[in-house]
Structure formats: C-alpha cells, structure tokens
Amino acid sequence: MRGILFAFLGGACITLQGVANARISQDIGTWQAATITQLTGFIMALAIALMVRDGKKHGFRKSKPLYLTGGAFAAFVIFSEVTAIQNIGVTLTISALLIAQLCLTFVIDVRGWFGVAKQKMKLPQFIGIGMMILGVVVLKF
Amino acid sequence: MLAGILLALIAGALVSLQNIFNAKVNEHTGSWTTTTLVLGMGFAASLLMGLIMEGKNMFTLQHMQPWYWLSGMIGVGVVICLVQATRILGATYAISIVLTSQLGFALLWDSLGWLGLAKVPFSFNQLIGVLIIVGGILVFKLGGARESRA
Structure with missing residues (x-):
C-alpha cells in the first residue's frame, strides 16, 4: 500500500513539475525557469547527498563520461515540454511524451544499445504501443 | 498543434535516454549522489543555453515570484x-x-x-x-x- 502511494505521488510530482515549469516560464522565460528550478533542486539534492553520504568513492570515475552528461538533457526536456504544454495542453503533451519515452526505451532494450541487457520483442508490447497511439487519436479527435 | 506534439515526442525520447544514462551512473554510486549530478548538469546546460539564446536578458527575471x-x-x-x-x-x-x-x-x-x-x-x-x-x-x-x- 505504501509503495502504491509513493508511486502515485511520484507520478503526480512529475506532471506537477511540467505544469509548474510552464507557469514559471510564462513570467520569467523558459530557459530562466529551467535554470532556477534545477539550481534549487541541485542545492537540495546536494544537501541530502552530503547528509546520507550514499556515494561510493570514485563512483563517477567508473562511469563512462557520456553517461555522466545525461542530466544535461533536462534543459532540452524542460524547454520542449514547457513549449508543448503551452501549445497543446498538459494531457496531450504528457501522452505524446510517454509514448516516445516508452517506444525509445523499448527499441534500446531490443537492440541492447548502451550495454543494456537485450530483451525480446513480444506481442503485448506491440499491442500496448498500438493502444497508446489509439488513445492519443481518441483524445484529440 | 503538430509542432507541440513533435516537441513532446522529442522530450519523451530525451527522457528515455536520460533515464538509461542515469541508471548507468547509479550502478556505481548512490541515488542521491546521482540525483545531485543530474540536477547540476541540468542547471549548467540550462544556464548555458539561456546565455546562448538570450544573452544578458537571461538575468532579467521579470515578475519573479518567491515560490x-x-x-x-x-x-x-x-x-x-x-x-x-x-x-x-x-x-x-x-x-x-x-x-x-x-x-x-x-x-x-x-x-x-x-x-x-x-x-x-x-x-x-x-x-x-x-x-x-x-x-x-x-x-x-x-x-x-x-x-x-x-
């Protein structure tokens, strides 16, 4: 039950983040909003990291440099998401975003890119993607 | 409308890549250390893009609210x-x-x-x-x- 609550709140927070960023962007600009929200998030995460000290020594050095830059994508994620929310609303934005996210993850899993464990394509995944796209069509028309 | 959908699709694809990259980092260190790095990178990239796109205007925060x-x-x-x-x-x-x-x-x-x-x-x-x-x-x-x- 607690796990379900955490997952439910987590999803709410992810959408809230997009909505809040869209709102803040209206006032101060999109790049400014992305910069400020991530600065405060960074400071808080750093404070927590220093308290719990969960980082193993040399952890970053074991990771490929490319993977360390993953966070930088967030600048473009926020910019695209905010612009999309302002243009087509929250529901359609999140729907299209999730479809692209799941499809690309699926392709990467099947191909085993970036050294992830390869996985077989199965019928349920195709049906699922088909249903999601159908849902967006129904949503809009 | 098409532009909006296209942007949302790009965002989703980037989220997918980011999740995989972050998970790779997370294999070697804790989740708070990873989160700190991820948000720090996001901050730096946003600041840089803002400076490239808007120059000095990046620092004029009109209608800034405390929250x-x-x-x-x-x-x-x-x-x-x-x-x-x-x-x-x-x-x-x-x-x-x-x-x-x-x-x-x-x-x-x-x-x-x-x-x-x-x-x-x-x-x-x-x-x-x-x-x-x-x-x-x-x-x-x-x-x-x-x-x-x-």
Missing part, C-alpha cells in the same frame, strides 16, 4: 517517491502506477486550468483517450516477463 525558487524541490520529491516505490513494488509495477498517475493528473490539471495555465475543457473523449492509453501502458508493462525500466 518559483522553491519549485525545484518538486524534483527532489520525485526522486524520493520513485526510489521508495521501486524498492517496495519492483520496477515494473512502480513504473506502471507512476505513468498512470502522470496521465491522470495531466487530465485533472488541464480540466482545472490550475496555476493560470490555459484551461482545456474536460470532455468525454479525453477521458476515454486517457483510459485507452493507460490500458496500453498496463499491457505494455505487465504483459510478458520483461525487465522494466521507464
């Missing part, structure tokens, strides 16, 4: 919730619920026009559409024994 500074804490809430949910439920179930909840709240906030965003009136089509997408997510995530990742 804008606090909105970054939502991201920290996301990490806490996802880490706990995944630990308790396992990735597949946790992510299925997270994605469903994301869509449900999207529909709610569109209908309420909350935070002064343009209101998208609630319609039956929207509800049916969201339910079909949620059904698709559940079939995708729970059908077949795949290891799951968002």
Whole structure:
C-alpha cells in the first residue's frame, strides 16, 4: 500500500513539475525557469547527498563520461515540454511524451544499445504501443 | 498543434535516454549522489543555453515570484517517491502506477486550468483517450516477463 502511494505521488510530482515549469516560464522565460528550478533542486539534492553520504568513492570515475552528461538533457526536456504544454495542453503533451519515452526505451532494450541487457520483442508490447497511439487519436479527435 | 506534439515526442525520447544514462551512473554510486549530478548538469546546460539564446536578458527575471525558487524541490520529491516505490513494488509495477498517475493528473490539471495555465475543457473523449492509453501502458508493462525500466 505504501509503495502504491509513493508511486502515485511520484507520478503526480512529475506532471506537477511540467505544469509548474510552464507557469514559471510564462513570467520569467523558459530557459530562466529551467535554470532556477534545477539550481534549487541541485542545492537540495546536494544537501541530502552530503547528509546520507550514499556515494561510493570514485563512483563517477567508473562511469563512462557520456553517461555522466545525461542530466544535461533536462534543459532540452524542460524547454520542449514547457513549449508543448503551452501549445497543446498538459494531457496531450504528457501522452505524446510517454509514448516516445516508452517506444525509445523499448527499441534500446531490443537492440541492447548502451550495454543494456537485450530483451525480446513480444506481442503485448506491440499491442500496448498500438493502444497508446489509439488513445492519443481518441483524445484529440 | 503538430509542432507541440513533435516537441513532446522529442522530450519523451530525451527522457528515455536520460533515464538509461542515469541508471548507468547509479550502478556505481548512490541515488542521491546521482540525483545531485543530474540536477547540476541540468542547471549548467540550462544556464548555458539561456546565455546562448538570450544573452544578458537571461538575468532579467521579470515578475519573479518567491515560490518559483522553491519549485525545484518538486524534483527532489520525485526522486524520493520513485526510489521508495521501486524498492517496495519492483520496477515494473512502480513504473506502471507512476505513468498512470502522470496521465491522470495531466487530465485533472488541464480540466482545472490550475496555476493560470490555459484551461482545456474536460470532455468525454479525453477521458476515454486517457483510459485507452493507460490500458496500453498496463499491457505494455505487465504483459510478458520483461525487465522494466521507464
């Protein structure tokens, strides 16, 4: 039950983040909003990291440099998401975003890119993607 | 409208890549250390892009409200919730619920026009559409024994 609550709140927070960023962007600009929200998030995460000290020594050095830059994508994620929310609303934005996210993850899993464990394509995944796209069509028309 | 959908698709693809990269970093260090790095990188990239695109204007924050500074804490809430949910439920179930909840709240906030965003009136089509997408997510995530990742 607690796990379900955490997952439910987590999803709410992810959408809230997009909505809040869209709102803040209206006032101060999109790049400014992305910069400020991530600065405060960074400071808080750093404070927590220093308290719990969960980082193993040399952890970053074991990771490929490319993977360390993953966070930088967030600048473009926020910019695209905010612009999309302002243009087509929250529901359609999140729907299209999730479809692209799941499809690309699926392709990467099947191909085993970036050294992830390869996985077989199965019928349920195709049906699922088909249903999601159908849902967006129904949503809009 | 097409531009909006295209941007949302780009955002989704980048989220997918980011999740994989972050998970790779997370293999070698703790989740708070990873989160700190991720948000720090995001901050640096946003600042850099802002300076390239807008120059000095980057620092004129018109209509700045105090609560804008606090909105970054939502991201920290996301990490806490996802880490706990995944630990308790396992990735597949946790992510299925997270994605469903994301869509449900999207529909709610569109209908309420909350935070002064343009209101998208609630319609039956929207509800049916969201339910079909949620059904698709559940079939995708729970059908077949795949290891799951968002």
